[in-house]
Amino acid sequence: xxxxxxxxxxxxxxxxxxxxxxxxxxxxxxxxxxxxxxxxxxxxxxxxxxxxxxxxxxxxxxxxxxxxxxxxxxxxxxxxxxxxxxxxxxxxxxxxxxxxxxxxxxxxxxxxxxxxxxxxxxxxxxxxxxxxxxxxxxxxxxxxxxxxxxxxxxxxxxxxxxxxxxxxxxxxxxxxxxxxxxxxxxxxxxxxxxxxxxxxxxxxxxxxxxxxxxxxxxxxxxxxxxxxxxxxxxxxxxxxxxxxxxxxxxxxxxxxxxxxxxxxxxxxxxxxxxxxxxxxxxxxxxxxxxxxxxxxxxxxxxxxxxxxxxxxxxxxxxxxxxxxxxxxxxxxxxxxxxxxxxxxxxxxxxxxxxxxxxxxxxxxxxxxxxxxxxxxxxxxxxxxxxx
Numbered sequence: 076x077x078x079x080x081x082x083x084x085x086x087x088x089x090x091x092x093x094x095x096x097x098x099x100x101x102x103x104x105x106x107x108x109x110x111x112x113x114x115x116x117x118x119x120x121x122x123x124x125x126x127x128x129x130x131x132x133x134x135x136x137x138x139x140x141x142x143x144x145x146x147x148x149x150x151x152x153x154x155x156x157x158x159x160x161x162x163x164x165x166x167x168x169x170x171x172x173x174x175x176x177x178x179x180x181x182x183x184x185x186x187x188x189x190x191x192x193x194x195x196x197x198x199x200x201x202x203x204x205x206x207x208x209x210x211x212x213x214x215x216x217x218x219x220x221x222x223x224x225x226x227x228x229x230x231x232x233x234x235x236x237x238x239x240x241x242x243x244x245x246x247x248x249x250x251x252x253x254x255x256x257x258x259x260x261x262x263x264x265x266x267x268x269x270x271x272x273x274x275x276x277x278x279x280x281x282x283x284x285x286x287x288x289x290x291x292x293x294x295x296x297x298x299x300x301x302x303x304x305x306x307x308x309x310x311x312x313x314x315x316x317x318x319x320x321x322x323x324x325x326x327x328x329x330x331x332x333x334x335x336x337x338x339x340x341x342x343x344x345x346x347x348x349x350x351x352x353x354x355x356x357x358x359x360x361x362x363x364x365x366x367x368x369x370x371x372x373x374x375x376x377x378x379x380x381x382x383x384x385x386x387x388x389x390x391x392x393x394x395x396x397x398x399x400x401x402x403x404x405x406x407x408x409x410x411x412x413x414x415x416x417x418x419x420x421x422x423x424x425x426x427x428x429x430x431x432x433x434x435x436x437x438x439x440x441x442x443x444x445x446x447x448x449x450x451x452x453x454x455x456x457x458x459x460x461x462x
Contacts, residue, residue, distance in 0.1 A: 094208045094217065096260035101201040102224040103260075104164065107253035108194060109232020111171065112136075114250065115187070117241050124180065130305075130427070135184045137301070139191020140420035144413030145279055147199045152406050156204045157261055163193045163200070164258045168251045175247040191420075199416045203409040206400030212344070214397045219340020222393040223333045230329035282414035286402065288460040292352065292395040293415040295453050297422030298429075299359070299388060299446065303328060305427040306434065306442055313439035314370040314377070324381055331386025339390035340397070348398050353457045355394065358387035359450035366443040388450070392419075 112133070119129045151159050170189045177186065202221075209217040235253070239246040283290050304325060311321025343351045362384025369380040395415065403411040433441035 090208050090210075093264055094205060096264045097201050097204045097208070098221045098224050099260040100160065100164075100257045101198065101205075101221070102228040103257035104167075104194075104197055104254060105225045105228030106232040106235075107167075107171075107250055107257065109229040110235045110246075110250050110253060111190070111232075113233050113236060114241060114246050115174070115183070117236075119180075119183075121241065128180065132180065132183055132187060134424060135187040136191035136194070137420050137423045139188040139193075140195040140423065141417050142188075143192035143195035144199045144416045147196045147413050148279060148406055148410045151200055151203075151409050156200050156409075157264055159200055160197060160204075161258055161261055163196045164254055164261075166193045167197070167254050171251045171254065172247055175244060195416050195420065199413045200409065202396060202415075203412040206396065206408055206412070207405075209397075209400060211401060214400050215340040215343030215348070215394065216337065217340070218393045218397045218400070219336040219338070219343070222340075222389075222396075223336040226329055226332040226336065226389070230326060230333065279410045279413045279417070282411050283418075286399070286411065286414070288456065289395055289399050289402075289411070290414055290418045291456055292391055292453070293418035294422035295449060296389070296392040296395070297419035298426035298449060299391075299422075300426075301423035302426035302430040302442075302445070303385065306430045310434070310439050310442045311377075313434075316374060316377075320374065324378070327378055327382045328385030328389075331382030331384070332389040333386075334382075335386035336390060336393055339387070340393055343394045343397055348394050348401075349457055349460060351394050352391060353454060355387055355390040356450050356454040356457060358384065359391075360447055360454060362388065363443045363446035363450060366446075367440045391453075 116129055116133065119132060124132075147159070154162070167190060170186050170193065174183065174186055177183075205217065205221050206214070232253075235249060236246065239249045307324050307328070308318075308321040311324050312318055316324075339351065339355070362380065365380060366377075366384070369376040396412070399411045399415060400408060430442055430445050433445035435441070437444060
């Protein structure tokens, strides 16, 4: 691997400014993603689209998530991280606005595929940039702060719909405006990021063989997050919650994730990161096993358990990201992050369908049972990884 410092030729002040710009830009972009996903689903529902087609349309974005990171390392090397990010954000604005005049379902499949590609490219490059700047001593805290900010962005995005509604051009202009706003911190960075990521690239697919555990962790987190977003509200309705309260379970998880990522990151700087992952896996397993008991105890118990469970389980991703940053450098880190995002996309594609099958086999507690099995398998993998 390339032997490079995390932030070549940058002073401490420049490194901090660049970190702030990268985290701010990605968090604001996350708000745009959090705004767009429910907007598209609600518009399809209003048009009377079959639920199965609505789900497939959303899956087109996850297919883009898998494809986008493949082109990121060579393009980052050619243009630099900052220029590449600005180009991707600009394309996202164009594709988002195109969703309004080109409203045909099959056109939306193509546009959401493109949105998924540029979106995953943004996260691949930005997360590698943050990791390059973080430094080994504080990597866990920096990545934890980034994930907390991103979680807050995802949680705030859907709230914009209460102001814009879903009719007319306003929601599309608002969504494009949020993404355009994400470009501003990057413009302020100027030349500070010009040299980052310009080293000889590593192979994205080779990372799967070089760091299989890191890839596995990324896939598990994608499985967990996508399945939670798609099915936890349905589980909530089936245990007796009102639809609005069931949807609020996702807000509760978002709040838990925002609150807990910085402490988890701090812990990962003080002890072996594999041990922290083991604790997160144990929390995920225990929380999934206790969800049915919390449901029987009532809504207060459920809403008390879900943020703690979801927040601790979500710690898997930032700790894994920090592990990748400690192991890889330069454009090889961009390739490692690309492999991580591809694995996330694969897990996101598989998770909702397997979780739905589990709920069909055991209604509704097949969902927490599937999560318990998933975290048990990951816990076992942490011991195999140590060997």
